[in-house]
Amino acid sequence: MTENFEIIIGVVTLAIGINAVIFTHLASKKLSNPPLLNYIKFVNWSITSLILFSLWHTVRELFELKDIYGAIAEVPEYFFVALTYVLFLLGAVAIFKMSETYGFKDMGEKIAESLSKDKPKNKKRK
């Protein structure tokens, strides 16, 4: 019962993951901005890594590989989970760099400061 449930969950998550990869691939085809494409690349690779995790997990459960080969059959799963986290980190760094490039809040604050300095001058003119 538990094994069947794990296989069903594995197949469903695989289908969701494949759809996610297709969507991100289609998005990257329409976009032209290099930093955004870089972020999408990491999202895509992290989803792919999760798919591989789900795929291996499903295959392992389906063919009862753990019973045949022992605990070593679980090693690829740990590898893919670790890889996913690394790719998440790289994606987070990419979006952080994007925020540094496209974030204008500091400039907005400087402008607010400059406008408040100019206000008394304008009043004097009037």
Add this chain to the structure above:
Amino acid sequence: MDIHKQVKQKLGKLNLDNALVLILVDSKHYNEVNIELIKYLNVDKHLPGVYVTVNKPYATIKRIMEQNKINTKTIIFIDAISKLTGDKSKKTADCLFIGMPNDLTGLSVAMNEAVKSLPTKKKFLFLDSLSTLSIHNSAGSVNQFAHFLTANMREWGVMGVIISLERETEQSLIDQLAQFCDLSIELGGGKT
């Protein structure tokens, strides 16, 4: 009538809270019109704003503005033409260099963020120029971008100014864009 008076007369009628203007200018008067428009918005109306340049490098634009006593401290510049760092974007204290006029996604993201960061309710967004953007992008892309821009300018509540050289922009693009703008003006060359 001189350009300064033409600009004042035409833009004076508009509600600066949320108006979109398409300015068509002949090449002879392009620089003069450009500066007079910014002067009107920044000096006469004291509006902060975002200046998107696809035409002249930021350093040149800033120098010309400062020579004309425009307060560049209240303007965020987005430079899509200077190739400073190859394909990578770079930001300095008051300018974002996108470096690629064909990176319309980057331009859209930058404009959205820059406009939203401005602290006042009344502000302007100046695109210089649509005709140059058409040189670096396909007509379809520019059309789509222009639609995106006009729709967003309304949403952002900015005074939007899109400048374009006469005869160098596809008439169909100008016709379509004029539909979405509150006013389409021909400046310079004696035509108003």
